[in-house]
Every structure is written in C-alpha cells, then in structure tokens.
Amino acid sequence: MSSEITSVPLALLRAADFAARKHRDQRRKDPVQTPYINHPLGVALLLAESGVEDVATLQAAVLHDTVEDTDTSLEEIEREFGTLVRRIVDECTDDKALPKAERKRLQIVNAPHKSNQAKHVKLADKLYNLRDLQHATPNGWTPERVHEYFVWARKVTDGCRGVNASIEQQLDTIYAQVLGHVAS
Numbered sequence: 731m732s733s734e735i736t737s738v739p740l741a742l743l744r745a746a747d748f749a750a751r752k753h754r755d756q757r758r759k760d761p762v763q764t765p766y767i768n769h770p771l772g773v774a775l776l777l778a779e780s781g782v783e784d785v786a787t788l789q790a791a792v793l794h795d796t797v798e799d800t801d802t803s804l805e806e807i808e809r810e811f812g813t814l815v816r817r818i819v820d821e822c823t824d825d826k827a828l829p830k831a832e833r834k835r836l837q838i839v840n841a842p843h844k845s846n847q848a849k850h851v852k853l854a855d856k857l858y859n860l861r862d863l864q865h866a867t868p869n870g871w872t873p874e875r876v877h878e879y880f881v882w883a884r885k886v887t888d889g890c891r892g893v894n895a896s897i898e899q900q901l902d903t904i905y906a907q908v909l910g911h912v913a914s
C-alpha cells in the first residue's frame with residue numbers, strides 16, 4: 731500500500747484517521763481533558779502554517795506520538811505509510827523503557843543529530859506543548875514543573891535550529907515572554 735502513488739489529501743487523511751483511532755481513548759492532561767488527537771493534528775497544522783509542504787513530514791507529525799503513547803509498532807507505521815515516515819516517527823519516539831530523566835537528557839543530546847524532517851516535527855511538538863502550557867496547567871503540575879518544561883524545551887529546540895525560521899521565531903517569542911530573554 732505504501733508504495734502506491736497516492737494523492738496528498740489521501741495521504742494526510744489516512745494518517746489522521748490512523749492516529750485518531752490509535753489515540754481514541756486518550757485525553758490531554760488539561761483540566762477539560764481535551765481529546766489527545768487534537769495535539770498531533772495541531773502539530774501538523776503548525777508545520778503547514780509555517781510553510782511545510784513535505785507530505786512525509788506532515789504525516790509523521792500526525793503520527794508522532796502513536797508509537798510512544800499507544801500500542802502502535804514502527805513496523806505498523808512502515809506497512810501503512812512507508813519507510814520514510816517510519817524513520818521520522820522513530821526519530822521522534824522516546825524509549826519509554828528508560829527512566830524519565832534519561833529520556834529528557836537524551837532529547838537534548840540527540841536533537842542536533844536528527845534529520846531535517848524530524849527537527850521540524852520536534853520544533854512544532856514543543857511549540858504546541860508550550861502554547862498549551864501558557865493556556866492551561868496540566869493536572870497535578872506545580873509552577874516549578876511548568877517552568878522546568880520551558881527551560882528543558884528550549885534546550886531541545888536549540889538543538890533543532892536552522893530548519894524553519896517561522897517556527898523558531900514563534901518559539902523565541904514564547905521563550906522571551908516566559909524566560910525573559912531570547913535564544914542566541
């Protein structure tokens with residue numbers, strides 16, 4: 731299926747349908763328990779609004795949390811969407827078997843070595859989550875935890891710089907608002 735020539739709308743809607751089914755029982759951590767699917771769709775929308783037209787990148791954005799947060803395997807992603815989308819999703823997937831602090835550290839260390847496409851997805855993922863944090867505090871998060879997420883996200887996105895001026899500008903605006911100075 732993945733090797734068939736397909737239309738852009740079909741490719742994107744297949745990814746959206748797949749992700750919606752995989753995330754169907756999940757909610758965001760905000761007080762109103764927004765459906766989880768709003769997040770990956772919003773990440774892909776941020777990319778499209780920032781001029782990204784690469785279909786594999788947009789599909790990977792829609793699918794980026796399926797392997798990390800649902801029963802989806804990378805083999806399944808490859809079967810449905812091909813090897814390129816699989817690679818990008820893989821690059822955006824934390825190893826949940828590792829302790830949380832190690833996962834967070836590895837995101838900072840590994841960011842500069844990721845592909846251009848994965849850097850796009852990671853930048854938009856963080857932008858979406860930081861905007862969420864500005865609108866509502868996730869259930870159970872202290873102000874310190876929220877602040878730490880901003881500080882950590884900046885370190886990850888610093889390692890992804892140089893791929894999309896629009897998203898990086900939007901991130902800098904948030905960092906200036908919240909952390910008081912822009913990234914160098």
Ligand SMILES: Nc1nc2c(ncn2[C@@H]2O[C@H](COP(=O)(O)OP(=O)(O)O)[C@@H](OP(=O)(O)OP(=O)(O)O)[C@H]2O)c(=O)[nH]1
Pocket residue numbers: 757758759760769795798830855859860862863867868879
């Ligand atoms: N800001 C915010 N985040 C929420 C909300 N609901 C779910 N999340 C998710 O929580 C993750 C960030 O929370 P953490 O405590 O740092 O990470 P963890 O859930 O993976 O342990 C993000 O995962 P992620 O997308 O995989 O990204 P990341 O862990 O790589 O940052 C984000 O998508 C919400 O209401 N607001």
Ligand SMILES: [Mn+2]
Pocket residue numbers: 769794795855
């Ligand atoms: Mn995400």
